[in-house]
Amino acid sequence: MNWLDRIRPKGLTTSKTEKGNSVPEGLWKKCIKCQSPLYRPELERNLDVCPKCGYHMRIGARRRINIFLDEDGIREIGQDIEAIDRLKFKDVKKYTNNVVITGGEPLMWNMNPLTNELKLLGLKTHIETSGAYPLSGNWDWFCLSPKKNKLPIKEVYARADELKIIIHNNDDLRFAQEQAVNVSPDCKLYLQPEWSKREKMMPLIVDYVMKNPQWKVSLQTHKYLNIP
Numbered sequence: 627m628n629w630l631d632r633i634r635p636k637g638l639t640t641s642k643t644e645k646g647n648s649v650p651e652g653l654w655k656k657c658i659k660c661q662s663p664l665y666r667p668e669l670e671r672n673l674d675v676c677p678k679c680g681y682h683m684r685i686g687a688r689r690r691i692n693i694f695l696d697e698d699g700i701r702e703i704g705q706d707i708e709a710i711d712r713l714k715f716k717d718v719k720k721y722t723n724n725v726v727i728t729g730g731e732p733l734m735w736n737m738n739p740l741t742n743e744l745k746l747l748g749l750k751t752h753i754e755t756s757g758a759y760p761l762s763g764n765w766d767w768f769c770l771s772p773k774k775n776k777l778p779i780k781e782v783y784a785r786a787d788e789l790k791i792i793i794h795n796n797d798d799l800r801f802a803q804e805q806a807v808n809v810s811p812d813c814k815l816y817l818q819p820e821w822s823k824r825e826k827m828m829p830l831i832v833d834y835v836m837k838n839p840q841w842k843v844s845l846q847t848h849k850y851l852n853i854p
């Protein structure tokens with residue numbers, strides 16, 4: 627069980643999980659009750675009821691609705707409606723208060739549903755992003771880590787609480803300066819040595835930060851501590 631399953635209230639599933647459950651893994655499925663191997667297309671035609679013993683397979687809400695309604699004339703309403711946490715129930719044991727969403731690239735997806743749910747659970751949401759995709763989500767802390775080959779889109783700079791530039795070489799220090807012009811005055815500025823170049827770049831970064839104290843050094847401490 628991963629941490630998200632642990633903190634997520636029972637009965638709350640994302641559409642992704644639901645989709646995952648209904649996507650066929652193969653052409654055959656074993657009946658849970660009579661153990662007969664069932665041909666999936668046939669099982670689906672039989673509305674997920676085992677033709678051998680009449681057992682009703684577990685199906686998701688979407689499939690249930692689609693089976694129930696006429697094929698044409700389905701019109702979905704209220705897609706924007708979001709859950710309200712009326713009970714404000716808190717689990718006895720807390721896993722963490724902060725959830726950091728990081729790469730790949732989180733903003734390639736609409737982060738609104740996920741951050742809304744995390745907020746309902748009373749958690750703080752942090753993101754680390756290249757900023758190259760449209761803004762979405764509700765964030766307590768926004769770390770912008772631009773990439774040279776795919777720059778942030780304009781609106782993202784103003785949102786950054788933290789600008790973090792990964793330093794592979796000398797030119798990245800120039801890039802850092804160039805990027806810092808775009809963020810708000812109270813945005814924190816960090817230079818982080820790329821892990822494989824750390825021996826070489828660290829002295830240069832330290833030197834730079836001594837001369838430009840608005841910048842601070844950032845380290846991947848988990849790597850120094852051997853935490854995977």
Ligand SMILES: [Zn+2]
Nearest residue numbers: 657660676679
């Ligand atoms: Zn059966």
